[in-house]
Amino acid sequence: MTLEIVKCPTCKQKLGVQPYIQVGSRISCANPGCNTMLLITKRHPIQVEVVPYKETLNADSSPESYG
Numbered sequence: 001m002t003l004e005i006v007k008c009p010t011c012k013q014k015l016g017v018q019p020y021i022q023v024g025s026r027i028s029c030a031n032p033g034c035n036t037m038l039l040i041t042k043r044h045p046i047q048v049e050v051v052p053y054k055e056t057l058n059a060d061s062s063p064e065s066y067g
């Protein structure tokens with residue numbers, strides 16, 4: 001089992017993705033200056049998609065504040 005390497009679409013940082021991370025999982029870019037949330041859309045070969053910031057806010061099902 002080896003890491004798959006994917007480049008962050010935002011900053012081109014190379015990220016090693018563990019074999020156990022499955023499609024549909026989210027990872028965050030390892031670059032502290034980027035920190036983009038990435039959704040795994042495909043494995044072997046790996047593909048990722050940037051998760052829009054708005055969606056990341058709801059990712060943990062934290063309640064939105066109304067009013």
Ligand SMILES: [Zn+2]
Nearest residue numbers: 008011029034
């Ligand atoms: Zn990045």
